[in-house]
Amino acid sequence: MDKSRSLGPIANFADRPMQPRHGGQITATKHHYFEVVYTPNEARLYVYNASQLGVNARYIKGDALMTVRSSGQSGRFPLEVVAQPTYTGDLGYLVAKVDVSQVQDGDMDVQFELHKLPSEEPSVSFTQAFFLTRPPLPVRRESLFAADQQPVIQQSICPVTETRLGDHGDPIKLMVGDRPVYVCCEGCVQQVQNDPHGYVQKTSHIVQVNSTARRASPPAPQRPQITLAQLTANDRALVQQQGTCPVMDGPLGGHGDPVKLMVDGRPLYVCCQGCVGQVEQNPYFFLDKAARKSRDVATQPTAYVATEIQPPVPNAWFYERRPPSKAATGGSCCSTGSGASCH
Structure with a gap:
C-alpha cells in the first residue's frame, strides 16, 4: 500500500481529528490539515495531507496577513521555506518572521494564503486567532457531581459547538490544566484536546459574557421544589x-x-x-x-x-x-x- 496516498476529502474534521505534532493550532480544509506554531518572533506553518502525512513545504508559496483587533493595524508577511536535511525525514515548514511579542492572545487575526499546494487543492486561504504556542495543557476527564451544577449554569454554552449544555444529555467535564471546561458531548472532547489553550480562552469569554448578561437581566423565577x-x-x-x-x-x-x-x-x-x-x-x-x-x-x-x-x-x-x-x-x-x- 502506498502510504503517501491521501485519503478522500475531509468531510468533517470532527470525524477525523488530528493531534498537533508541534503543539500548535490545527485548521482543516477540504484536502489538508495545517498546524501553526506561534512564537514571539515568528509563525511556523506545517502542512499535512488528508491522511495526516506531512507535505513537502519546498514548493509552497504564500504569505500571512496579520491584523491586530484592538488597534486595527495590519501587515502582510511572506512565508519562507525552512528546509530540513533529507536524511532527517522532516519535510520542512513555512515561516513568517515577525515580532508579535507585544500582541495579546486573542487580539490578532492571522490569515494564511497559500499556493502551489498538491493538485487536489492547489490554493487555500484560512484564518486563525493568534495565541502564543505554549507547552500543551493536560486535559483530563472528570465525573460530574452536584457541585458542578452552578458552574455548568454559569458557562451554559459548549465552547466547541456553541449549543446549550444539557441539550444532548449530561455535559462532559474536562479539566484543562486547573480550569474546568464543560462540553456537550463525546465528539467535543477531541477538539479540546487538540487546542486546550484556545478552548480555555473561549470558555472564559463565554462565562464573562453570560455573567454580564445576567447582571443586566431581571432575576429568574424560583425553581419549583x-x-x-x-x-x-x-x-x-x-x-x-x-x-x-x-x-x-x-x-x-x-x-x-x-x-x-x-x-x-x-x-x-x-x-x-x-x-x-x-x-x-x-x-x-x-x-x-x-x-x-x-x-x-x-x-x-x-x-x-x-x-x-x-x-x-x-x-x-x-x-x-x-x-x-x-x-x-x-x-x-x-x-x-x-x-x-x-x-
Whole structure:
C-alpha cells in the first residue's frame, strides 16, 4: 500500500481529528490539515495531507496577513521555506518572521494564503486567532457531581459547538490544566484536546459574557421544589384518578409501584424511577399534562396495589430545557418479556 496516498476529502474534521505534532493550532480544509506554531518572533506553518502525512513545504508559496483587533493595524508577511536535511525525514515548514511579542492572545487575526499546494487543492486561504504556542495543557476527564451544577449554569454554552449544555444529555467535564471546561458531548472532547489553550480562552469569554448578561437581566423565577415521597395506601385513589404516567403515557402500576413526587406540594405519580429526571427538567409541563389526562381516565382502574416503600435518593442533577417533543414523551420506557427492566 502506498502510504503517501491521501485519503478522500475531509468531510468533517470532527470525524477525523488530528493531534498537533508541534503543539500548535490545527485548521482543516477540504484536502489538508495545517498546524501553526506561534512564537514571539515568528509563525511556523506545517502542512499535512488528508491522511495526516506531512507535505513537502519546498514548493509552497504564500504569505500571512496579520491584523491586530484592538488597534486595527495590519501587515502582510511572506512565508519562507525552512528546509530540513533529507536524511532527517522532516519535510520542512513555512515561516513568517515577525515580532508579535507585544500582541495579546486573542487580539490578532492571522490569515494564511497559500499556493502551489498538491493538485487536489492547489490554493487555500484560512484564518486563525493568534495565541502564543505554549507547552500543551493536560486535559483530563472528570465525573460530574452536584457541585458542578452552578458552574455548568454559569458557562451554559459548549465552547466547541456553541449549543446549550444539557441539550444532548449530561455535559462532559474536562479539566484543562486547573480550569474546568464543560462540553456537550463525546465528539467535543477531541477538539479540546487538540487546542486546550484556545478552548480555555473561549470558555472564559463565554462565562464573562453570560455573567454580564445576567447582571443586566431581571432575576429568574424560583425553581419549583421537587421531592420524592413515600407511597402509602392513601395514595391509591390519587393514582387511580391520574391513571397514566405523564412521561411515558403508560398505565400507572404496569411496571410495579409508581414513584410519587411532590412538586411544590402537589402530588405527581410516574411509572418508574427513570421518569423522575424528565419531571425534574419540566415539572410544570408534566403537572399540567397529568391533570389533563386524569380528567379523561378518572374512571379507569389501574394495576397499582399500594405498598409502603422507601423512596430512592433524589436526583440532584437537572437542567433547564425546553418542553420535550411529542416524540420524546411518547412510547414506552420498558421492554416486554421476562427479565425486562425499565430504562
